[in-house]
Amino acid sequence: MRLDEAPNFCPIMNTVKVKLPDGSEKTLKNGVTLAEAAKSVGNRLAKEALAARINGDLVDLSAKLENDVAIEFLTFDSEQGREVFRHSSSHLMAYAVQELFPGTKFGIGPAIEEGFYYDFDKPGGFTEEDLNAIEKKMREIAARAIPFRRREVSRKEAMERFRSLGEVYKVELLEGIEGDTVSLYELGDFVDLCRGPHVPDSSYIKAFKLTGLAGAYWRGDERNKMLQRIYGTSFTKEKDLKEHLHLLEEARKRDHRRLGRDLDLFSFHEEGPGFAFFHPKGLVVWDALMDFWRKEHRKRGYVEVRTPIILARSLWEQSGHWDNYRENMYFTVIDDRDFAIKPMNCPGGLLIYKTHLHSYREFPLRCAEVGLVHRHEKSGVLHGLFRVRQFTQDDAHIFLLPEQIVDEVVGIIEFVDFMYKTFGFSSTVELSTKPEKHIGSDEMWEQATSALKAALARVELDYKLNEGEGAFYGPKIDFHIRDCLKRTWQCATIQLDFALPEKFDLSYIGSDNQRHRPVMIHRTLYGSIERFLGVLIEHYGGAFPTWLAPVQAILLPVGESHRPYAATLLERLRNAGVRAEADLRDDKIGFKIREAQLQKVPYMLVVGDREVSSGAVSVRHRQRGDLGPQQFEDFLASLQAEIENRTL
Secondary structure, eight states: OBTTSTTOOEEOSSEEEEEOTTSOEEEEETTOBHHHHHHHHOHHHHHHOOEEEETTEEEOTTOBOOSSOOEEEEOTTSHHHHHHHHHHHHHHHHHHHHHHSTTOEEOOOOEETTEEEEEEEOTTOOOHHHHHHHHHHHHHHHHTTOBEEEEEEEHHHHHHHHHHTTOHHHHHHHHTOOSSEEEEEEETTEEEEOOOOOOSBGGGOOEEEEEEEEEEEGGGOTTSOEEEEEEEEEESSHHHHHHHHHHHHHHHHTOHHHHHHHTTOEEOOTTSTTOOEEOHHHHHHHHHHHHHHHHHHHHTTOEEOOOOSEEEHHHHHHHTHHHHHGGGOEEEEETTEEEEEOSOSHHHHHHHHTTSOEEGGGOSEEEEEEEEEEOOOOGGGOBTTTBOSEEEEEEEEEEEOGGGHHHHHHHHHHHHHHHHHHTTOEEEEEEEOOOSSOOSOHHHHHHHHHHHHHHHHHTTOOOEEETTOSBTTBOEEEEEEEOTTSOEEEEEEEEEESHHHHHTTOOEEOTTSSEEOOEEEEEEEEEEHHHHHHHHHHHHTTOOOTTTOSSSEEEEESSGGGHHHHHHHHHHHHHTTOOEEEOOSSSOHHHHHHHHHHTTOSEEEEEOHHHHHHTEEEEEETTTEEEEEEEHHHHHHHHHHHHHTTOO
């Protein structure tokens, strides 16, 4: 709740006037704490406020009001409120570790999405059993209602304190901090180097759970010591914690790495860390995704191109990737000349554009590329298909006139919406603007950002503004899809670029028969196809809709005498374009059905004496169970319609 908006906050020299929703006003003296200010607004806010902003700066509720300030109270309903709450939870966990395991050294303990963690260096390490003891101690500390206290000290004093305690990691952090003053936070006997803010006291943190233990290199660098990272999650209400833990359990069941193995879709090997090996069934799903993708692109006037994986260093210097992205690239030398494996497809697309002179009549020129790219990721962050070193982008580079930008971006937004709805996803949108590290003039960035805002306004799409988070060559619109476990994934993006056409001296012949500079849009829909496939596996729990399933129907003959009939139907299914198999083993029919269920095959077609004599099949669905006997032709027509319509 903002006191400067909803309550019509009105600062004057010695008092703060707050107009309440019922029309009444309260006058507060300068010097009252934010906690007292929250209480004056109402008991609910007093109970729910965790921290606040004063003139945009994050502060504790113990901070005091002064003249000419605007206040925004942070509750758990806000992203920053949750971050404060979970950061405080990490301090609570660290205090419990300090009490239980003296001699442990402390790294860092930030809030993360849906939780928090802290990195520790404990002699002998932690065990999974230790987590229960830590959690119990956390509850004891929380019940004591110990206040979080902030202290401003000199950098020298902080250095001496942590050095005397042997806290080598805190000392290293202090050595990298500029300025003479730092802030420390005390929670009982636990003192941490921290900017804050924090919740008022430990009793605020009631609903929490430690969720895991993992290794983590200090500061994410494999050259440093391996620490142990304890993960946890926390909420203000027990019911929200229980719901979250249920979703975590569902996520474990749906883990795409396990399902990828169980369903024989893909694998990873030590011989290629971060590089996925796709098996026949996995490639079937891949091809189904790409067949759909290509069909829809052709409808919308895209052409497809392909560019090399390895290109000369000089190209990456010209594009700006060498200066802005070099730490994520792989390099090689060919004939005494430096080359790089491409981390992005766009420079190659620019070279294709330059092979001949274009006319304004060709625009928008929509060139799509399913391009294999490589990015150097640290081993500690690799995670199945979600974080790999080799992946495939469904890129498109669109060249157009400045006056075509808004129409084209609107068309892409509608394309994204169509694609995601096909898979059953809804999405949220973010607009990211000029980062500190960028190329191109301020005028270019202003024009590009204004055009993206105009497109979003035309389709009346709400969006979150991320200042300074754009690509180094242009502002962007990102789409975040929400899966069945309420997690969000950034996939599609629209990036508007005035800079690279300038750097590569692109041109076209305009209606005035003169050369002009085109504008360029970088765009993906799936994003990384590998990652999108991982998201789909977890969203569907491996039970792909029929149009995507590796095996869409499986024939299950009851006995040996029924195999010829099953073989005939198998041929007819395959000739009709259905991905079908037959289980011709001597096992009992119940076992075959269970096996097909485990493989999440949409339709099981049982054939016995009755089906052979009547030209029918007994149909079972993996979710709806026994659907009874159907004439084969009727079943096939229904199946084909389901596949054609991409029914979910």
